[in-house]
Amino acid sequence: MSSCKAHLLTSQINQSATSPAISLSPQAPPLLSNKYLRNLRKKCSNWIEDFSWELSEKNDHDYPVTNFEKTCRLSKGKPFMFDDGNMRSLHFDKRTMQSAMWVEAPDELAFGYTRCMMGFLLLNNQPKHILMVGLGGGSLVKYCYKYLPQTRITVLEIDADVIALRDKFSIPADDHRLQIIHADAVQYVTQAEHKVDVILLDGFDSDGLAAELITDEFFSSCKNMLSQEGVLVTNMWGQSEEIAALLGRMYLDFDREVWWCRSIDSFNLVSFAFQSGDSAFRQDLKEQALRLDLQYRLEMEKLVGRLQTIQVDQTASVQEESLIRYVSLETISKQIRIQLVQDELLARTRLEWMENRQYQENI
Secondary structure, three states: OOEEEEEEEEOOOOOOOOOOOOOOOOOOOOOOOHHHHHHHHHHHHHHHHHHHHHHOOOOOOOOOOOHHHHHHHHOOOOOEEEEEOOEEEEEOOOOOOOEEEEOOEOOOOOOHHHHHHHHHHHOOOOOOEEEEEOOOOOHHHHHHHHHOOOOEEEEEEOOHHHHOOHHHHOOOOOOOOEEEEEOOHHHHHHHOOOOEEEEEEOOEEOOEEOHHHOOHHHHHHHHHHEEEEEEEEEEEOOOHHHHHHHHHHHHHHOOOOEEEEEOOOOOOEEEEEEEOEOHHHHOOOHHHHHHHHHHHOOOHHHHHHHOEEEEEEEEOOHHHHHHHHHHHHHHHHHHHHHHHHHOOOOOOOHHHHHHHHHHHHHO
16 A cells, blocks of 8 residues: 655745846836835735625625625626726626726736736746736736836736726737737647746636636646746635645646745735746745845745745555545645644635634534
């Protein structure tokens, strides 16, 4: 009988190691001041906390119809934008928010999870080609277009109604560097004959990550499309057992090594899966993160401190692969759920409290 076990390993930062030098791009536009960004992010965090009441379940008989609810009804089931002061948000329904931007600074990353997804810069701060799956409000598109002037960006979006809102979210027009394609990502990635350095997977529908974008077949196609040092970055959100199973399958599809971190300000989890191993994430990243923060101000130092990986130690034959997969997923799920409950860095949202309380009652 084979043995299989999993454990969570927080990335250890070797202070004495030497980080690879980072070349600063002279063509990048000037950054907003740290003070200005801190104020914007604080305002955004406060706004999200307040606005979450709009998305919570309310009894229509007890509460008056809000402007948000009116806007939602007028959308007649289509994606819609909603303005609230200096914030503009994208919604597919009245339950969840898909994206948000500061109207006064539309190119900046309002949500912490989007800044986490930029963690690929720790490995490659000058990617030649980025593929994005899911347009949303275009936060990552706008940021990469502005601050990575040497990078080509291709965006896949299956919903034409989302693309129709691009001007409302200040997304640049297509040009020689940027192309937004109305396409099925599964079909596009499966048939692609070119390579990309980074795939940013943020394809959500009203119920969460689109099911067709989290299959073993799609992960395999993504891996085949990545360059030798390429990375698949995935935004995840949902119940911890769902995330655990997803990470476990991704672990097996990407040679059993995937790193992840929690968003700074939300329940989102961002994973990094590597085409040819993750040795780069095992070296000293602190100095590199500090340099990137000087260049981009994305809070990379905080990201490095939160990076974790799930390591599966196993002894088994090829014939026992299915058993390894099953046991790994079961064990990883348990370990991740324990880690979620114990993680003091997590933002304590209503959803998290509900899930954590239910889990603690069952253990």
